[in-house]
Amino acid sequence: MEKRLLCLGVCITVTAFILAFALIYTGVVPLAPSGNRPLAVMFLESTFNAGKWWLWAGSPEVVTSILWDYRGIDTVYETTVFFLAIIGAITVVRTMKIFPETSGKGSGLTVIAKTITKITFATIPIIAFSIAVHGHLTPGGGFQAGSAFAVAPLLVIAALSLRLLVERGWSKERLLALRTTGLILVGIIAILVPVLALLRHGIAYIMQNQAKLWAPAGLSAVVDLLGIKTLLSGTLFWLNLSEFLAVSAGLSLVFVLLAAPTKNFDKEVKG
């Protein structure tokens, strides 16, 4: 058995090296490229280029711009896929009710761990919100912020108890409602510019952010907020906020459901 495993390991390693060499030798993968491809240069140059206003997205963050502007519909459907996965997971455990009485009697970890968890529970949402609102300026965005936020309920479940979280109102229904609200907000922002254009008898396409030559409608990148000119990059800021709401509620819901005690399941699984 040992000899067989060793032989398998050596074979796999040799095959991997031969494949890597072949991929480089035939030019399928680049070998230490010394510059960007033309497509990447096009995106990098036009995303924050106010001189070419018909191509720009009004945001210095190229990844977020491509994600929510140039390839916006792709991201909307990706959010939908994640939503459907959560819906599917809830369907699997649909008869399970999560109340404070039925969510176990976890006593949690030591006092030190509990105190530190209380402090971090306050700071994690602040950091996550900061990532979300700076999504169009710095690396990060709605999804990353939501993932960061979902660490907070996970920490509480591990260090304190699920019961505390449920007692504080993190119920299945409420989290699902927040998740759906986030997705609906994404949908509303997706059709916001076409609706605004229709009111003015213009043309616009779904998920449009900035004005284009052939569709001269769009939210302006710099918005006047109480007399202060603020760079919000059109729809990118609002899309990041809605995605943050959707992903944080969805992941929290997943963690709450996965942490529910076994006896809640027994009836439906064995019955």
Added chain:
Amino acid sequence: MIKDIVWVYYYASLILITFMSIYGVATRPNLLKKIIMLSILSDTANMLAVVLGYHILSPKPPVYPGGTFSTTEFPSQEQLSTFAKYAVDPIPQVLVVTAIVIGLAVLVFLSFVAVLIYRRYGTLDMRIVSKRAREEVK
């Protein structure tokens, strides 16, 4: 030449991790280990995509530096050309963000199914689970 060997090593290690995770998915009987191997497989594929967007010209992140909420003066064409020369390719990163979300969706659903299987059969060993499931069908 040394650099070439390093790049062969990068790609070879990624392909090696791919093979190992496929081996794990195929041979480990524990469902949890299968799921872990599947997530390693998808992460390796994402890593491969990110490596494809890398270049050796002192790479910078694909974010125009110095952007804040109070930015109202936009960079000129020359500044953007310099930025486009040194920043890494943003497109693989965008595809990877999308792929991570899809991978997470698969992971969420698989973990729920694993929890249900454990509560139904009391084990995650797929040999025992499939045997019992076959008996139940009969």
